Amino acid sequence: MRAAILAVRTLAREWRSGELGVLLLALTIAVAALSAVGFVVSRVGAAVELQASEVLAADLRLVSANPLPETYLDEARRRGLATAGSVGVLSIVFHGDASQLSSLRAVSPGYPLRGTVVVAAETFGAPENAAGGVPPRGEVWPESRLLAAIGAEVGDEVSIGAANFRVGRALVTRPDQGSSFAELAPSLLLNAEDLPATQLLQPGSRARFALLFAGDRDEVEAFKAWIGERKQAGERVLDITESSPQVRDATDRAGRFLSLASLVAVLLCSIAVAMAARRYVQRHLDSVALMKTLGATRAFTLTVSLVQLGLLALIAASVGAAAGFVAQAWLVRALRGLLAVATLPPPSLMPIVMAIVTAFAVLAGFALPPLLQLSRVPAIRVLRRDVGPPPLVIWLAFWPAVIAIVGLIYWVVRDVPLLLGFTAGLAAFVAVLALCGALLVRLTGSLRSRVGVAWRYGIANLARRRAESVVQVVAFGLGIMVLLLLALVRRDLLEDWRASLPADVPNFFFINIPSAERGDFLSFIDDAGAATSRALPMIRGRLTAINDRPIEGLSFDDEGLATREQNLTWTSELGDDNQIVEGGWWRPQDTGQPLVSIATEFRDSVGVKLGDRLTFDIAGETYVVTVASIRQVKWDSFQPNFFLVFPPGLLDATAGTWMTSAYFAPGKPRPIAQLVRRFPSVSVFDMDSILGQVRGVIDKAAVAVQSVFFFTLLAGLTVLLAAVQASRDERRFESAILRTLGASRRTVRAGVLAEFITLGLLAGLLAALGASIGGYLIAKYVLEVKYTFDVWVWVWGLGAGAVLVAGGGWLATRSVVGQSPILTLRGG
């Protein structure tokens, strides 16, 4: 208790005398940067998630081939969730004599719970957001291509089943139209209350029932668990993690990268705090020795330091989190115009908890060991200033820091392989850096005799403070490396995304092209000036047995994927967007052999492996095929892709249709209406809307990455200043001595600059090396993109090292050189 009182009292005094300013500032800026990143990540992350929800038109979607009981809706409403329902059914839409098979979607009030329905006032007209997502009673919103196929216009009357409807608008997109090709026919939106009048829903008719739920995330999760326990066979729950593969791919990568970026901020904070703590210890050696001389025990002095640092952590966490919140609000305001959503969801409180926990964890990991050391300073120091505390026990110097960092990394990434990879890389990097640093510092010593007095003084400083120099090279090196690595990864990530979505990515999909019309169709597209991608045959089939065991007796992670009717293809070309991860692609001798290549998603959901025998029922014939290869598919390439690919020559005789995709340049007239009339059996999918959704997600992620990068840069600069501050007192004293001995202010300045430039170059050299290796590893194993060697990393590493360290060091030591030597010597 006495220790706590003394701690509080001296803390206030020391704050006023400016002793603790640097430590508190470092910790506060660190926490501010971290929490700002946390807030922005949480808000942008929520926006990305919201965007993903839009693909479901809800946070949670329950689907079934049978009507769903009201109990689900009652329970959801009781839990305060928003609800809506939709029924999908296939039916012919008539306009006069013309007719077209259409996918009807009858939606209830509230639809869509997430996202918006986009309509046009006329066929293929300018898109605009519909005021509500549900057509008024008596009105339908068919897609333009449906209207084109039946020769109808907005305002005309169409008949569906036993009822007639007025075409109110042309449907452009609805959020949940999805990207799978289960619904081949163009869609039409109608009011759920009009559905009975059509008399389309008869016992045994094929309909797809869906209930939509949205609300508070925790409630949705709890409700999902509740449904999970009660759902009947045939009922499937979809949430944003299971929405369309493209969006999932993009959000997965975005989440992983944002975690990585915020992790870097955490690491830089730790370095800043370690440096500040070192300075705290240096400045308190005399006080602690004196207190011991006056009779204080080790526990007492340790308690005083712990209470002081604990209070500082609290202050830093509060002020830092508040500053972080202000910074993120400012940042989000600046970003608002770039984001597709008008307002970002509010930030969660998690970053505040994280700021506090992190402040204490980092302090415990990085400040506790030197504090323990401080408490061991012998009392004799009051008589002999050269006596310091005994050196740190090795385990105490490293393990708390390692535990704190590994714990924080895990907290941020929640992924063991990523944690292990990152931690191992970091540990190896720090070890290599320390080794190289020590080597370089030693080597620079031999240069001393060959340079002028200023450089000699600078280099001598590096060599004399060898341990400190190595620590600084490691810290600077790590800081710069992380910034370089971030730039590298960001470039790779964005380029990969951009590359996977080039400007001419296909924007129209064509399904059900009869084999006989394939040539005509492709030349029609060609004549229209559009570029087609590969054309693949397509046939439907059903999986009936795995290794001769009927699938009815097996259980699957994803029942739907195993039991539903599959789209199958055969081809000899693998395609750039497919990568074999197991087995091998078709060789010439595989033509006509009973083999199949499966996508990783199929492997994971159905649980089959290389060499398994799968039995398919394709057009009434049974095929037993062996899994010969497993492919990783980049779904966001927007090329035709299939879970199941057979070798050529096996299914060629079965009557199949073809599919292809094409890119129609914007601005040019799109001959879609003519195409629909000329090839009435071909189903057309306008991918622009789906692409727009995916692009929206990617753009948001890119903005998030840049903002996180900005804060990481700030955190890096804080580390730099903290490091320079740590040696400030020593420098002041040395500069005073040099000036007393007759060195000019210019010589002292040049010496300081020489030292920092050398330090910066060493750090930059090591950082460029580390960033190149780290970039290669991350590109290959984490982001799964190709790494290209970049000479600019070295240019930037060395340049940034020298400029940043020299600039920062110069700014921080300016006053040291400026001060009159006599003041320093008298005070010191």
Added chain:
Amino acid sequence: MSAGPMTTRDIVLKAENITKQVTSPEGPLTIVRDVSLEIVAGESVAIVGPSGAGKSTLLALLAGLDAPTSGRVWLAGQDLTALDEDGRARLRAERVGFVFQAFHLVPALTALENVSLPLELAGRADARRLALATLDRVGLSARTGHYPRQLSGGEQQRVALARAFVTRPAVLFADEPTGNLDTANGTRVCDLLFELNRDLHTTVVLVSHDQTLAARCTRALHMDDGKLA
């Protein structure tokens, strides 16, 4: 003032064959060599000798700031060499006061807080009252709220004296107490030191180059090359 239960013949500080060796780049170095001495309560003893003779090290060993390589030290009846670091700290809090050449005031604390510090460390409830009284005794009652940097060298050393005497220590150790002061201030601090030594019956052990200061002590021990002459 009464001398209390202790008589002048009470031995308050005793060293028996103490030696201090340190390792230096040139091999082991003996700083204090087989020193034995006895100091009785109320005595004032000066340790004098040339620079590097081992005076300050001997002082540190006698005060329990450092442990001897061999030999034993008793302070106020306690065997210092049998105590661990915290045990020695507790003994210092109760029985020992210090004055240093460089004053060693806590820069973050005011004069009053500096003087209260040892009392608070010993858990005394009347710390503030005693500290004020002692500061008054050294003529600094007008400077109680000042920080060390706002005080002159002489004033800082008087605060240090007040801090050393405020606990009524059995022994006061002083390392060149006037070394950083001009003659006038040095004399003033000296006067105060001996006044308090007399009034409070405190044993004083000091290291000094100052011949006048040494001459005012009841006894001078001459040290050379780690040995008492």
